[in-house]
Structure formats: structure tokens, C-alpha cells
Amino acid sequence: MLVQRLGAPSDFDPLLERARHARIVMLGEATHGTYDYYRLREQLTRRLIAECGFSFVAVEGDWPDCDRVHRSVTAAPRGSADPLTALERFERWPTWMWANAEVARFCRWLRAWNVDRPDTARAGFHGLDVYSLWESMQAIFDYLGEEDPASLEAAQDAYRCFEPYGKRPEEYGLASRFVSARCEQEVVRLLARTRQQAASDGADRFSAWQNAEVVAGAERYYRTMVAGGDDSWNVRDTHMADTLDRLLDRYGPQSRGVVWAHNTHVGDARATDMAGAGLVNIGQLARERHGERAVLLVGFGSYRGGLVAAPRWGSPAEAMTAPPARPGSLEDRLHELMPERAVLVFGGADQPGWVTGTLDHRAIGVVYDPGLERQANYVPTRLGERYDGFVWCDETTALHPLPALATPGELETYPAGM
Template identity: 85%
Template sequence: MLVQRLGAPSDFDPLLERVRNARVVMIGESTHGSYDYYRLREQLTRRLIAECGFSFVAVEGDWPDCDRVHRSVTGAPDGIPDPQVALEHFERWPTWMWANAEVSRFCRWLRAWNLERPEAERAGFHGLDVYSLWESMQAIFDYLGEEDPASLEVAQDAYRCFEPYGKRVEEYGAASRFVSARCEEEVVRLLARTREQALCDGPDSFSAWQNAEVVAGAERYYRAMVAGGPESWNIRDIHMQDTLDRLLDRYGPDARGVVWAHNTHVGDARATDMSADGMVNIGQLARERHGADAVALVGFGCYRGTAVAAPRWGSPAEAMVMPPAREGSIERRLHELLPERAVLVFGGEDQPGWVTETADHRAIGVVYDPTFESWGNYVPTRLGERYDAFIWCDETTALHPLPAHAMTGELETYPAGV
């Protein structure tokens, strides 16, 4: 195991050597609202794109919103010139995950970097998540109205099936427990039609296909969600991994992708108690599909600080205080052993016990109650198996949300809003 003090972007050199030949690098976060995680992740991602030739960034966000950002950062003819304006269009709660000053700074850098290069060499920005059923449906209508009016009837059939449930599609999930879920058949027809077009057309048809995949994934997700348990989580993470694989195929045989998501998605579930509960995640799936040597998983952690979160699902975000990590946790041990900021690169036979043994590892979602620290907010983890590397910040500060019109999003995600 290698430990490197972090102070400047060049201090990532040992980590870059470890991941530069990977096809996929997943970079996590133990909260969705810490400035330090976003800033360090940005610095590492810039180097992966500029020095190692990575093709795109894929984030734990909605496809339609992120496609607007993608068109901006790649300089598409219909793209918004300022990526920050594109980010300010994010409306689904929690908007602060991507509509923040830290992501804006990265996207402005990415646009400037891209515009100095030929269109085929520009790095993209994409969303992996499954929630945007209505937004994706509208995007399909917009595309078909321009490019394939003959297919509009198929999309309208799918829309009419969900329409009685309004924007509260979890009500569709509840209804599907008692009545025939005809929407599944309509969605499959829509998916087949847009997939056929995407295989022989350009980027707009690929985006329409992906929006149809979102509609299909959302239909399965909401039916599973009402039953509780791990199935809806697995549908979501499998959808995200399938989307990542489609992007790798779309960008070509030499494509390489960077993923930004919570540690709970990035860190291999088999090295946690998630596996015993029947849960998988994108870190595990990527290793299984592409091979461990082709995938690098990078986690984040801190001892204490502040983070943007909300006390309840859908309520306004605030800068919340994270108390010192509890006794026996990985974070408490790293606080005692490491400098204020450091990167750990795992590997080799001679690793300390705290790398290989199971210990509690902090995980904070968009909903956070600091009073749960004594019994919740932690995932039992074997750190050196869950990640290939780990970035340590002893104390963090809250990130800086952009002005946005937050709408209440979907119901709280299982297991804890991550």
C-alpha cells in the first residue's frame, strides 16, 4: 500500500499511475454535499481527460438534464454557451448534487478544453440515473416530432399509459400490484423502435434511445419500489451500469470513462454488508463485466466537517455539521494515522489490518440526521477490497449550490437516499 500526502494536483501522480490504463475509473464521495470531495474529484478528472485521454464523465444524475450540459461542454450547435446556465436548469430535488459551483467550474474548464479540439475528440458529460421518466418521455416526443413522426404513436401509447398517475409515478407502482401493468408492454414497443433508429443514426437518435431505456428502467423501478427491499436498488444500479456500457460502445473501442457517484454505488458491494442483503452496485458490476484490471474504484472519506444535505426528503438543503467519526470506524483510524489530506493506493501483500478487516465506513446521503451517528450512517466495509484507492480529507466543508428551482423528486431511494 502507498500513502501520498495531498497538497497539489501533482500529488495525484501515484494514483494516476495506478489508474491510467483502466477503461473505467469510478470516483466516489461519502456525502453528496462536500466541497472538498467535488474539488479533488475535479482535479483528478481533469488529469484523466487531459493526460490519459478519457472520453467522457458519467454521473449519478438524470440523462435529460446532463444531456443539456453535454451539449454545452462539447460545443454542440444547439448547446447553451455557458455550462453553468445549463446546470441551473436542473429541477429535480436534490438539485445541489450537480447544480453547484464546483461542477460548474469543472464544466466550464471542460468546454474550454473541448473547443480547442476536433469534435470527434471532445469529452462528454452524461447522466446514468433512472428517475427522469417524464422528462425522458418529453425528450422522445421532441426527437420523434422532428426526425421520425411515424413513430410518435408508439410514444403516445406509452405516455397515455402513465398519464392517469400524473407526475407521481410511484402511484403507478402501487397500482401495478393490483391491476395488469400494461405500461410494460407499451414501453417495450417504444424501446424497440428507438433502439432500431439509434443503431443506424447519429447522436440525437442515441440520446432518444437512452431516454427510452430510462423510461423502461423507471417503469421497472417504480413497480419494484413499492415492495421495498433491495430489488429497486438493484434495478437502478444495473440501469446505471448498462448506461455506462452503452456509452463505452458509443464512444468506440478505445473509449474510456470516468464515473462520479456516491461511495455506496462505486465501492464494490461484495466488500460490504450490502452483498448479504442481496444488493449489487456499479462498482461490483463493472469489475464483473470488464475485469478488475480494467476498472479502478476510488473512494472518499472524512473525519468531520460540514456538508450540504437535508433533514427530510424534499426539504430545503442546508449546511449540516458532521460530528467526529465514531469509535472503531475507518474514519477514526485514518484520523489517527494520516495527514490532513492523503491518497491511499491499495495493493501488494503487506497491508495493515485496518485495510483488510471489516470496520464501519461513513456513508451520508442527501438526507442526513447527525443524531443517527451512534447507530446509523455507516456501512461495514473491507476498505482494500471495496476500493483500489482512497482519498482522505480529515475535515471537509460544505459545497456551494447554484440558484435552482428545486422540485420534489421521487420517493427516498433505498436504502438511504444515495
């Protein structure tokens, strides 16, 4: 194991050396609202793009929202001249995950990097998640209305199937338990049509196909969610892994992708108690599909500090303070052993027991109550198996959300708000 004190972007060199041989680099976060994670992840991603030739960034966000950002950072037609404008249009709660000053700074850098490069060499920005059923339906209508009116019927049939449930797809999922309310056949027709169209080259065609994949994934997700249990988690993470693979195919055989998502998605689930519950995640799926040498998984963590989260589902974001980590936890151990900031790279035969053994590892979602810190928010983890590297910040500060009018978000499942 290697430990590198972290003080400047050049201190990421040990991770960059490992990343040079990877096709996929996943960068995590222990919360969705910590400035330090976003800032350090940004610095590392800049180097991956500029020095290692990575092709795109794919985040734990919705495809339609992120597609507007993608058009801006790649200077594509109909794209905003300033990525900040696209980020300010994020409406689905929790908006602060991506509509924040830290992501805006990165996206402005990415646009500046791209505009001096050929169109085919520009790095993209995409969303992996499954929640944007209605937004994706609207995007499909917009595309088909201009490019393929003959296919509108399939989209209209799918829309009419969901329409009785308003814009609350979880109500569709509930209804599907008791009556013949499933929209599977209509969604399959829509997906087949857009998949066929996507065989022709073109970014708009690919985006329409991906929006249809989101509709299909959302239909499965909400139907599974109301059935109880944790299966909807697997539907969601499998959808994100499939989207990542489609992006790699889209960018070509030499393409390479960076993923930004919570540690619970990035760190290999087989090295946690998630495996005992039958849960998988995108880190595990990427290793299984592409091989461990082609995938670099990097977790992030801290001992205490500021963050942005909400006290209840759908409520406004607040600046909060995470108390010192639970005694005996991984974070408590790192607080004793590590400098204030450090990069850890795992491997070799000399790894200490706290790397190879099982310790509780903190995980905070978009809903957080610091008063319940000792009872929740920890995932038993074998650190050296879950990640290939780890970025440590002893104390953190909260990120800076952009002003946004949030609409209620769809329900999410275990681990809550990840």
C-alpha cells in the same frame, strides 16, 4: 499499500499511474454535499481527461438534465454557451448534487478544453440515473416530432399508459400491484423502435434511445420499489451500469469513462454488508463485466466537517456539520493514522489490518440528521477490497449550491438518499 500526502494535483500521480491501464475510473464521495470531494474529484478528472485521454464523465444524475450540460461542454448545436446556464435548469430535488459551483467550474474547464479539439475528440458529460421518467418521455416526443413522426404512436401509447398517475410514477408502481396497470408492453414497443433508430449514427438518435432506456428502467424501478425489499436498488444500479456500457460502445472501442457517484455505488458491494442483502452496485458490476484490471475504484472519506444535505425528504438544502466519526470506525482510524489529506493506493502483501479487516465506513446521503450519527450512516467495509484507492480529507467544508427552484424528487431506496 502506498500513502501519498495530498497537497497539489500532482500528488494524484500514484492513482494516475494505476488509471493509465484502466478503461473505467470511478470516483466516489461519502456525501452528496461536500466541497472537498467535488473539488478533488474535479482535479483528478481533469488530469484523467488531459493526460490519459478519457472520453467522458458519467455522473449519478438524470440523462435529460445532463444531456443539456453535455451539449454545452461539447459546444454542440443548441447547447448553451455557458455550462452554468444548463446546470441552473436542474429542477428535480436534490438539485444541489450537480447544480453547484464546483461542477460549474469543472464544466467550464471541460468546454474550454473541448473547443480547441475536433468534434470526435471532445469529452462528454452524461447522466446514468433512472429517475427522469417524465423528462425522458418529453425528450422522446421532441425528438420524434422532428426526426421520426412515424414513431410517435409508440411514444404516445407509452405516455397514455402512465398519464393516469400524473407525474408521480410511484403511484403507477403501487397500482401495478393490484390491477393490470403495467406499462411494460407499451414501453417495450417504444424501446424497440428507438433502439432500431439508434442503429443509425447520430448523437440525437443515441440520446432518444437512452431516454427510452430510462423510461423502461423507471417502469421496472417503480414497479419493484412498491413491492418492498431492496430489489429496486439493484434495478437502479444495473440500469446505471448498462448506461455506462452503452456510452463506452457509443464512444468507440478505445473509449474510456470516468464515473462520479456516491461511495455506496462506486465501492464494490461484495466487500460490504450489502452483499449479504443481495445488493449489487455499479462498481461491482463494472469489475465483473470488464475485469478488475480495467476498472479503478476510488472512495472518498473524512473524519468531520461541513456538508450540504436536507433534514427531510424534499425539504430545502441546509449547511450542516458532520460530527467526529464513530469511535472504532474506519474514519476514526484514519484520523489517528493519516495526515490531514492523503491518497491511499491499495495492493501488495504489506497491507495493515484496518485495510483487510471489516470496519464501519461512513456514508451520508441527501437526507441527514447529525444527531443520529452514531446510530446510522455506516456501512461495514473491507476497505482494500471495496476500493483500489482512497482519498482522505480529515476535515471538510460544504459545497456551494446554485440558486435553483427544486421540484419534489421521486422516492429513493436503500441506502436512503444515495
